[in-house]
Amino acid sequence: MNNNVLVINCGSSSIKFGLIEAASGKRLISGLAERLGDSGARVVWKTQSDGGTLSIPDADHAHAIQAIVEIPAAKTLLATPPMAIGHRVVHGGEQFSASTQIDAAVLTAIEDCSNLAPLHNPANIVGINAAMAQFPAVPQVAVFDTAFHQTIPNHAYMYAVPYEWYDRLGVRRYGFHGTSHRFVTQRAAEILGLEYENSSFISAHLGNGCSAAAVRAGRSVDTTMGMTPLEGLMMGTRSGNVDPALHQFIAQALGMTLEQVTTQLNKHSGLLGVSGVSNDMRTLFAAAADGNERAALAIEMFCFRLARGVAALTASLNQIDALIFTGGIGENSAPIREKCIGYLQLLNFELDPAQNAIHGRGRAGNISTSTSTPVLVIPTDEEWMISQDCAALIGR
Ligand code: AMP
16 A cells, blocks of 8 residues: 545546645646546646646546546556545535545435535546446545535524525535635644634635635634535626525526526626626636726626625634635736725735735735735645545545
8 A cells, every 4th residue: 555645526527636645745646537428538637747638539437537547657656556535525415524434324425415516416426436446445535525614603504594494405504615725724824823723714715616714713614605606706607696586587587497597697607797708817807908898897896795705704703814815816816816905904904015916826925014914825735635634534
């Protein structure tokens, strides 16, 4: 046995994967199997010295996992099976408050959570089954996006709806991106020289999906996402918070089914929906610079709604040791950080423009002035966190 962990993150048509040496955190292989089920399906991978693309036309998830094992780097590095395989699983419901080794009962419980995440959990289960078939003797671990948020108190996780919906159907806020919020808040405590148990943060994970969380004494106490990842902040293609009466209004006005309205809110809203240009923040900045007013509006709304989300999370804290930016947008976009902080002056946030310009892009650091409540940029690393959970559960 070695110390390597294969990390697998199965989406509906893609699998992100990485082979990580748990003790050192060294990334031996990272890659992506994409366009699964399509004639253009392929695996793209790289190591520290090498890389390549493998065409796997029409491959499904199971075939893709077989193909991952066949890429040249894996032939050597996976000749000895990994110590564990860590799976990112989106929804763990109320059953899972920590990462868990997978057995038949755990697999059934993950299946039971599929009704809460019908787009995500089934893909995760396919990935787990495929990895089990490929490596039957290797322990498999589920790392849940929701687990870190299981410490949120009931006054914050309940919706103000008939209690019976919670009791019978599990209708409540669960929160997501937990692995990322856990990682960056732990790193923030290290950077600031604080004990994690004695720290108090707001972290903003801003990627294609966006959420912010309040983390006190190492425990999530509130977050912006809800029963599904649609609630909360404005995102790439997701609306975030809207008036719940919108569903009926749009269904009637445009003759849509409820499912169609939900699809509009998930896939055709957010930055894309408002701008009509793109869900990619880089493209929006380029369009706004060219005078596109809707692109500029989408950017402003994104920052304002983020600031409003951050301000709402302060209700769960009695101090703020730092606000943390992470995720593709949070790590790379200095103007988004600047605009968001601009709306938060009442909370004593003030950016140092020079520090804001140089941090991010893989570099962690403090971007605020010496008199401001600290603002940090911290590159997230969910795969590393998953490898550490596996090592803690399975490691020697
Ligand atoms: P993620 O889901 O964390 O990979 O983040 C993806 C998002 O990060 C993309 O939609 C981009 O809009 C955004 N992003 C990446 N690089 C930059 C950048 N340099 N400036 C602004 N946004 C960026």
